[in-house]
Amino acid sequence: xxxxxxxxxxxxxxxxxxxxxxxxxxxxxxxxxxxxxxxxxxxxxxxxxxxxxxxxxxxxxxxxxxxxxxxxxxxxxxxxxxxxxxxxxxxxxxxxxxxxxxxxxxxxxxxxxx
Amino acid sequence: xxxxxxxxxxxxxxxxxxxxxxxxxxxxxxxxxxxxxxxxxxxxxxxxxxxxxxxxxxxxxxxxxxxxxxxxxxxxxxxxxxxxxxxxxxxxxxxxxxxxxxxxxxxxxx
Numbered sequence: 069x070x071x072x073x074x075x076x077x078x079x080x081x082x083x084x085x086x087x088x089x090x091x092x093x094x095x096x097x098x099x100x101x102x103x104x105x106x107x108x109x110x111x112x113x114x115x116x117x118x119x120x121x122x123x124x125x126x127x128x129x130x131x132x133x134x135x136x137x138x139x140x141x142x143x144x145x146x147x148x149x150x151x152x153x154x155x156x157x158x159x160x161x162x163x164x165x166x167x168x169x170x171x172x173x174x175x176x177x178x179x180x181x182x
Numbered sequence: 183x184x185x186x187x188x189x190x191x192x193x194x195x196x197x198x199x200x201x202x203x204x205x206x207x208x209x210x211x212x213x214x215x216x217x218x219x220x221x222x223x224x225x226x227x228x229x230x231x232x233x234x235x236x237x238x239x240x241x242x243x244x245x246x247x248x249x250x251x252x253x254x255x256x257x258x259x260x261x262x263x264x265x266x267x268x269x270x271x272x273x274x275x276x277x278x279x280x281x282x283x284x285x286x287x288x289x290x291x292x
Contacts (some may be wrong), residue, residue, distance in 0.1 A: 102279075111268070111284040112225075127279075158224060169213055169274045173225040 070095035072160050074174040081181055087132075087146040091102050094140065097117030099161040101142040102136055102171060106156040118142060154181045184209045185273045188283035195261040195290045203286045204252040205271035213274035214254045216245050219268050219285070225270065229256075261290045 071094045081087060085126060093099050103115040114127045116134035124134050133145045142159060156178050160171040186210040195201050206213070213232055217225040229238040231247035231254060238245050242265065244257045254271055268287045272280040 077283060111281045114279060114281075117279060123244055160225075169280065170215055170230050171272075172227065173217075176224045177223075 070161070070172070072159060072161055072172060072174040074157075074177050076177060077175065079180070081149050081179065083151055083181055084148045087144070087149050087153070089144040089157055089159075089179075090168045091142040091144075091174055092140055096140070096161070096163055098139060099163055101136065101143065102160040102162075103144050104158045104160065105130045106158060108155070112157070112158070115144070151181050151182045154179055184211070184273060184281045186273050186281050186283040188269075188270060188271055188286050191284060191286055193288050195258070195265075195288060197262060197290055197292045198260050200286075201258045201261060203256045203269060203288075205256070206281055207252050207254075207273045207274075207281075208250075210249070210252075211275070212249050212274045214247050215256070215272045215274075215280065216256055217269065217270045217272065220267050221259060228269075256286075258288070261288075263290045263292070266290045 071093050075090055086177050100119050102117045104112045105115055114126055116126055118124050118136045121139055123135055132146050156176050158176045159174040162169055162171045186205045189204050189228050216229040218228050219225050229245040231245060234249040236247045242259045247254045266289050270282050270285045270287045272282045
């Protein structure tokens, strides 16, 4: 069966510090991978998605970036965090195909920028 | 641009009563998904609706899809406290993305 991991689970960072969040998927190959952000009490904002190694599509211009160095690894980064970067970051995967657009979410990383 | 609207955004329910939440979307799509999110937790997939007229049921929840009306409903039968959560609908957009509604937060009280 497939599982998705995210770490860290929680993170408190000062403004201006760098960020690296990691997401890995097990039990599948060539997944589509997604990064979402959810601000407190708000809906989901799609940040990035990737259909393959090295292929990143950005949905929202911001100070964040994403990379996919391996098939089942997706990384979200920032060089300098802003207060507005606080939120709940969710990674998701899908296997593609007609029914495969169903997205499965990881446990999330709660980021607080102070 | 595909837009997904849910209403209501907040629903205070009484135990034992029936309720419906609605998900409207703006452009043609034949795939719609419902997710549940408990406070502080991630999203859990509830239903996958892949065709016009599709109906799925799980316990006290029933979801349906009308692609001609661009509408999905999530019906709650005899609400219980365990159903308190935020429910999101998401619609497939051409390409690979899902577009999510803002979510409906349900609160069940006795």
